[in-house]
Amino acid sequence: MSASTRNGQHQQHQNMIPLGELLKREADDEKVENPEVTHGQANHSKKGEDFTMVKTDCERLTGDGSATFSVFAIFDGHNGTAAATYTRENLLNNVLGAIPSDLNRHEWLAALPRALVAGFVKTDKDFQERGQTSGTTVTFVIVDGWVVSVASVGDSRCVLESAEGSIYLLSADHRLDCNEEEVQRVTACGGEVGRLNTGGGAAIGPLRCWPGGLCLSRSIGDMDVGEFIVPVPHVKQVQLSTAGGRLIISSDGVWDALSPEAAVSGCHGMPPDTAAAKVVKDAVQYKGLRDDTTCIVVDILPPEKVEHPAPPSKKQGKGVLKSIFRKRTSDSHALEKDYSEPDVVKELYEEGSAMLAERLDTNYPLSMAFKLFTCAVCQLEMKPTEGISVHASSSDTANFCLWRGPFLCSSCLSKKEAMEGKRVSDGGSSSGSASE
Numbered sequence: 028m029s030a031s032t033r034n035g036q037h038q039q040h041q042n043m044i045p046l047g048e049l050l051k052r053e054a055d056d057e058k059v060e061n062p063e064v065t066h067g068q069a070n071h072s073k074k075g076e077d078f079t080m081v082k083t084d085c086e087r088l089t090g091d092g093s094a095t096f097s098v099f100a101i102f103d104g105h106n107g108t109a110a111a112t113y114t115r116e117n118l119l120n121n122v123l124g125a126i127p128s129d130l131n132r133h134e135w136l137a138a139l140p141r142a143l144v145a146g147f148v149k150t151d152k153d154f155q156e157r158g159q160t161s162g163t164t165v166t167f168v169i170v171d172g173w174v175v176s177v178a179s180v181g182d183s184r185c186v187l188e189s190a191e192g193s194i195y196l197l198s199a200d201h202r203l204d205c206n207e208e209e210v211q212r213v214t215a216c217g218g219e220v221g222r223l224n225t226g227g228g229a230a231i232g233p234l235r236c237w238p239g240g241l242c243l244s245r246s247i248g249d250m251d252v253g254e255f256i257v258p259v260p261h262v263k264q265v266q267l268s269t270a271g272g273r274l275i276i277s278s279d280g281v282w283d284a285l286s287p288e289a290a291v292s293g294c295h296g297m298p299p300d301t302a303a304a305k306v307v308k309d310a311v312q313y314k315g316l317r318d319d320t321t322c323i324v325v326d327i328l329p330p331e332k333v334e335h336p337a338p339p340s341k342k343q344g345k346g347v348l349k350s351i352f353r354k355r356t357s358d359s360h361a362l363e364k365d366y367s368e369p370d371v372v373k374e375l376y377e378e379g380s381a382m383l384a385e386r387l388d389t390n391y392p393l394s395m396a397f398k399l400f401t402c403a404v405c406q407l408e409m410k411p412t413e414g415i416s417v418h419a420s421s422s423d424t425a426n427f428c429l430w431r432g433p434f435l436c437s438s439c440l441s442k443k444e445a446m447e448g449k450r451v452s453d454g455g456s457s458s459g460s461a462s463e
């Protein structure tokens with residue numbers, strides 16, 4: 028079953044994890060007890076468009092009660108609730124459906140970033156096929172042992188406070204107003220970005236994308252705004268030290284009123300349900316109830332420490348938002364590093380590109396675990412001749428990458444090209460796609 032027994036194609040043996048290393052890691056894992064994960068949530072509603080999802084008993088392997096993980100998510104809907112409720116119902120299944128079966132825990136965690144991208148895009152595509160308007164932000168958090176994986180589109184956020192007292196932002200901010208890179212991407216794909224024009228020549232409010240006037244550059248749904256508002260999530264994966272930490276997941280109703288530092292310090296020492304209520308109360312008190320204001324607090328603590336002590340204040344850098352993570356790491360071998368530094372939050376993965384060719388590709392040796400002739404987005408099984416390489420584009424048929432997986436079905440390829448502003452065969456509206 029190991030790849031080294033395969034014939035034919037040249038295998039990159041230097042990328043393989045030696046069996047001894049794998050066994051050592053499994054042994055290390057058993058030595059480190061799993062954390063106690065507790066949570067609480069609170070909401071003060073104005074429009075009724077914020078939704079949450081909490082599942083604490085998900086199984087990596089069906090029927091194996093020992094391989095469990097938890098999911099915590101916030102969906103902040105706009106222009107209706109259909110996209111938010113549809114995503115809450117379907118996203119997790121779509122993500123899990125994109126992970127090959129029979130992976131060990133390390134492989135499962137390494138496969139997760141790509142599966143999150145596939146699951147988000149499939150959910151968006153399926154929802155759009157229902158022809159309903161509305162859209163939603165998604166902040167989707169998977170806690171597996173001490174590893175936290177966050178996938179996000181839109182402007183809800185996930186903040187981590189480590190037990191050492193440092194604060195990390197685990198989600199991206201896809202507001203056009205504060206993300207120049209996204210403004211450029213949307214513009215390059217044919218969207219127009221500008222402020223609301225009141226008619227008298229004065230432009231007011233945040234940057235918006237036209238047509239539609241959405242302030243976000245990524246979301247699920249929003250088919251009426253344009254395909255360049257993409258569902259491809261920013262994904263960040265970190266490993267906490269065995270001292271643990273606290274996650275604060277909130278909609279923009281909280282973050283428009285409170286800085287991450289203020290949210291964290293305002294609920295120190297409180298159990299998660301009280302903490303979540305305090306964050307919502309602080310936000311509403313500060314700005315008034317201007318928007319749906321929702322918060323989930325998740326504590327990830329060593330089993331003996333569930334008493335929620337205030338974190339030590341002696342450490343340097345406490346209470347200051349840290350952005351020490353490398354901007355982009357395609358270092359898919361980060362999981363191979365050993366666990367020799369117990370006291371720091373370790374980044375395992377971060378990627379935010381909107382390009383599916385970058386997000387669905389993988390250099391990780393387990394790439395052969397993904398079935399070659401299955402659509403990398405919707406998991407449709409295809410005949411070998413049906414799949415189209417994710418590296419292909421209709422204007423670039425001579426590219427040698429055409430023969431390289433992962434592959435997409437024609438429907439998902441069409442979705443990809445639309446998201447990248449390249450759709451040419453869209454029922455006659457093919458004019459004006461000459462921006463390249």
Ligand SMILES: [Zn+2]
Nearest residue numbers: 402405436439
């Ligand atoms: Zn597909």
